[in-house]
Amino acid sequence: MYIKRILLAIALIGLIAGGIFAYMVYGTFFNPNTNFNNKEAFVYIPSSASFEEVTQLLEPLLLDLDAFASAAERKGYAQNVKGGKYRITRGMNNNEIINSLRSSNIPVKVSFNNQERVEDLAGRIAEQIEADSASLLKAFKDTEFLKSNGFNMENQLSLYIPNSYEFFWNTNAEDFRNRMLKEYKRFWNEDRIAKSKALGMEPNEVVALASIVHKETAKVEERPKVAGLYLNRIKSGMLLQADPTVIYSIKKETGNFDTIIKRVLYKDLESESPYNTYKYPGVPPGPITMPDISAVDAVLNPEKHNYYYMVANVENFGYHMFAEDMAQHNRNKVQYIRWINAQKINR
Template sequence: MNLKKIISIVSIVLISTLVVYGFILIGQIFADNTKFSEKEIYVHIPTDANYDEVKKIIAPYVGNIDRFEMVANKMSYPENLSPGRYLFAKGMNSYELVKTLRRNVPVKLAFNNQERVENLAGRVGSQIEADSVSLLTSFKDSIFLKENGFNEDNVLAVFIPNTYEIYWNTTAEKFRDKMIKEYRKFWNKERVAKAAAQNLTPIEATILASIVHKESVKKDERPRIAGVYLNRLKLGMPLQADPTVIFAIKKKSNDFEQLIKRVFYNDLTMSSPYNTYMNTGLPPGPIAMPDITALEAVLTPENNDFIYFCASVERFGYHEFAATLSEHNKNAKKYSDWINSQGVKR
């Protein structure tokens, strides 16, 4: 066999080997490399995680970590790690997994009905990387509060309940700064003017809205309740809002988990800046996070002459309104008799 034939045979063997290896390599790159039963699953890569840590995080979801690593090295992934939230889909190959780890998926972060900024920090901390402690620290940062005209009592007013698109690895400070931008966006010139027409600042409007929110779950009734409270403010009357007393009781005991269904007369005399039976004007901060309907109710209240209201025993969830004390006393007695008949103690 001459040299030319030998070279030709060797070349054919080498080419065949390369072709086979190429097919194997392509198969490894583009074959399914997942091992979870769900259709999709989110993977979270923490800030400052190194490549070894990333491999440990994704290992439960990757069928062959060596195959993944081979592709990751080819695509320079270890040198270009990025923290965030990533969506793995069942059936993805190694190439697709690496590409996915470069597409940070935002979180649809939602919050509402939080009674205190501490509760809010816990709620937000359960949805993004920043924990509740760092979030609460950022919310109460003295420089942030001073620069934006808030204090620790009223800072809850910054947070407008809604659903926000935000990256999972957003820091506590960046989340807080986004919320102050959303606050300014909500309190546009039109809403500020509406608040001013009621002799309220945006913060004061939020405080009043938090009381309206707690007074009624019936959204169609909130503008009427807002009108009553605004009437009392104009007259210089105490607001005499039971929800503020309930908040004062919880704050004094530092137990915001307790369920209080009834306020007694001796509760109305407790010393607290949140007791609107003992103090005129608004309390120092919101007693809860008011939703948009409660805020709008304060900005566009019903124009009425009612001064009093109490829970209705005939239309549960609603209230009976009165313009005179004698009329109110009749409504109040009816409600008191009913609640006594139910045996409600607290």
């Protein structure tokens, strides 16, 4: 009888201990453990992060960091941290948080346009993914990669088609660059390549000309007309004589791309830079900016006309006045010269 009582007592103690243990385990895994009022919060975990670094990132978001750490150890997450962007929603328990951190890396939208140099592009991309600007620039300027894919240091900006793309936040520099190469090949489909060949130009030459068109006019609807003008010049053997290329050559020679030049002077036209289209025929050796897709397609689908000259229309800002011959152009230019002098724009 006495032994039975002892056994019952032991069993009861075991049940109580088991209950307490189960309760503690349940609490560790399944009690809500968030400490923010918004509907959701995001955590960015670097690719090389340790579990300790993850807990530091999570600390402001959790009620009980120790409970999370205990659950993470038991589920094996502490030894298998993965970089990326992760969402934690209000009211999540540790089990749900850990499952999210394990398998729910959220893509981020990466956007870029209007960059004048790969250095600018690297800085822009570094603001949106984990890779820093130094590693991105190194990947961009990899001469072996450029050569093997038909690019060089002058035209490498042509590789990057401005748009919005989805990437995982923890994408490294080489993977970003390689993805952009795939997007470039996708962009230059059979139709665009056929149109490029019909113009007697390579895709990179089209992009170089499109960059001039892009700089000449911000009006998308005017770009096919401007593209047609420059193509008329190329076909007739004229120099492009595009002011934006002269401005770019000045920036490139000085190394100061923050320079603002509103007026090209006659002395600027003497630059020996290969980007100076007042001296050197054809398109420049590379783009002077990253052209919009609309500018590229404007070159591939130019407006057919007989215009060879244009000047800014000061009565309709943003647009141009076009002319078929120099006499008409000189008449159009009078109003522009009068206006720019009145504004006292000397540079």
